[in-house]
Amino acid sequence: MNIGKIKLFKKGFQAYYLLVISIVSLTIIIQSMTQYSLKKQRSTALIVNLAGRQRMLSQRLLHELYSCRYHNCDYAEMKLTMTKLYQMNGFLQQGNVGLKLEPLDDEVILREFRRLEPHLEWLNSELKDFQNFKNLSFTDVRYRVDRFLFIMEGIVNQFQKKAEKDIHTMMIIELELAIFSIVIILFEIFFIVNPIINRIVDQKKKLSEIAWHQSHVFNSHMRNIADLQYVLKMEKNLERQKEIFGFIEEELNHLKKVSQNMVKSLEETIEDPKPHQLVIRKVEDFLEKYKLMGTEKALIDDDKAHSVK
Template sequence: MYIFALITIAITVILSQLLIQYNLYSQLSDSRIINISGKQRMLSQKLTKEILVLNFITDSLQKKEQIEKISKTISLWELNHYSLVNGSAQLGFPKEKNSILTRYFKNIKPNFDTIIKVTNTFLANKKENKNEHENIKLVQTLLVNEKIFLSEMNQIVSEYDNEALEKVTLQRKTEYIILAFTLFVLLLEFLFIFKPTTKKIESLISNLLYSEKKALKLAQDTEIISEAKENSVKELKSLNYAMENTLLYCRIATDGTIIHIGEKFSKLLQYNPFNTETKFGEVLTPIEKEQLIIDRIVLQNNRRGWQGELNITTRAEQSLWLDLSMIPVTIKKDESELLIICFDITERKKAVQEVERLNTANIENKLNQQKIISSKIVENQENEQNRIAREIHDGIGQMLTGLKFSLESINLDDKEKAAIKIDYLKKLSLDIIKGVRTATFNLMPPELSDHGINPALSKLTLELSKLTGKNILFYNKTDFNARLDSLIEINIYRLTQEAINNAIKYADSTHIIVQLSHSATLLSITVDDNGKGFDINAVEKKRNSESGMGMLFMKERIQYINGRVFFNSIPNEGTRITFNIPI
């Protein structure tokens, strides 16, 4: 059946192709005929134009060239015409033509012959340069016949075009008929050959698939069982390997006798795992006192289990800390054993001890620092009190004594001397007032308590600039004018005062700039100087030096108000100290 269907399809395709190829072969010359027919019209017009041009040429050389050109044109025109009329094997033109074309060519023949005759006569006259009057008549005759020839050729070209269109239409109809016949044959083959065969094949494939599914199910079940068995074996091997090489574990009897010990545990304890009938305490340590403690733990807790930390001495006489868990395991109804799992926590214990040691050392260091700071604070208070006492005794006290003696020595009878002494007393009173203000300013500036940190720092820089002759400037970059807690304000003031005094005393600076700025949560004060600077790391190592203690005092003081201080200094370039205080 399949062979018959295939042969039928093959015969249909071959016949359709033969018919199509025959029709295509018969149409091969149609486009060329239409092209040549159209070209004949162009050549007739070209011939006419060339003759008209020749009629007006007087130069003999140009006339000769034009005559040759006309001769070629008329030869080609004549060849094409006879090929269209009589057929041409070379060009593929058929000799047979329909009646309409035969009539058209018959009608055009007199005009064609006349144009040939007129052209030849005209060329002969031109070659001999005679009968110019006759040439004029020949040109007129040529124009009349050329017009008629063009009209007749248009009909011929149109007829060739209609003939080609009819062939194409016939070809299209033939192809549609062949397509319909082919589809009809395929439909019959589908209904009577392919469809019944397909049903049989589907039934066969369905039976094969069902059998395959049953076979696959059996194979999968077998494979799953086998894979599960292999996985179980692998898991047991992996678990055993992991326990042997990663865990410190062993199994012991309830009396403490070793049943099995892991490889890693035996290596840690330098114990031969093949030795039997050895007590667990003897495996852990060679020290008898430690063995008794371990045996007692096993005997007292072999039913409920135990967990804790043990410090033992190994055979290498090293201290070993173990986090030990003892778990009772029932093997059979009346048989049980203990599973021991340990973790080596020696390094953790050492780290804890080191942390405790460092904390103790840090506390002692802090206490020593506090003692030094307290002694320095007391020393500074004594120095400040002595300085204030000297200022009062040497300055204010002497000026008051002078004021007293000057008042007693005034003689009102001598008005001129009395006036001089009064002027002197006024000046002396002003100096006394200035001295009192300076002393009170160093103790607690009134601007700080009355107006806040901004006016106080502005006043501080102005007064120190006057007293020292150095350029000390203050900038409030963010226009901060808020009031803070009094403890915070006095500490900020003292920290800034200390930073400026250090720049004056130790840095050999000529310019000091104090800048205040703030954000929503932070107040920042920066003190810059152009002094000689210092090595911060070197100073921090020498904490007992004056500069080292100064940095330490600043750090301790700013911690009282939860602030931070930052030191930036480059030797021979200058120093920047920044105080950041939360607000």
């Protein structure tokens, strides 16, 4: 059994289908871009926050070392601070699933992290043994922390610039989509809605003409024929009957003309193709080329009724 190909669009309506689909698709795209932008901004804000937190951890590390040298030493707190500092440095570069951080792909920022690496490694190696605190030069630690702070400050600024650039790009894309949406709406108004309104007005005018013919001219002739038919039944004179038949024939001719006028009022006057009709024809040609349109006929844009098989 042969199964015919499924036709996605009926001739005469495919342009309207495509416009509706384009609006729905555009709405989905705009919403997707908005959600992506919000997700991107959340990720960027988190990265900037974590990078700023690195500066705080480095300063806390220096504070804990000072406490161990001159006050009560809390080695567990120092160890925890150092672990967070070292671990977060890796997360900012390699990403983390739990924090929903993606791996860093900006070469400029990665180069700054490579500059930061020696200072972080030195702090980690020198501070991991609490017995070495007394022999550790506080000046050296402070120098490493200051360098760490300086480089991390640059990294935070780079993250901020990258975030602003991404937001600016998203704003441009959303603005372009908004302009495109307005163009689609204007296209619908001028080439779909307005022609439909004009067509309805024309049809109303035609129906008014038909109603006038029906209520005045057509009914008048029908009454005359009915009266002549009654007179014909009553008349016995053959000459008079022939004369009455002539009157009836004359009324029938008038009815024929009235009927022709009624049909004429339904016919569309020949006009040059309208802009929206040219667009629809181009869409039809495109769909026929890829066999997306059925061959059956329906009410199409020329305002003429076609048979449907």
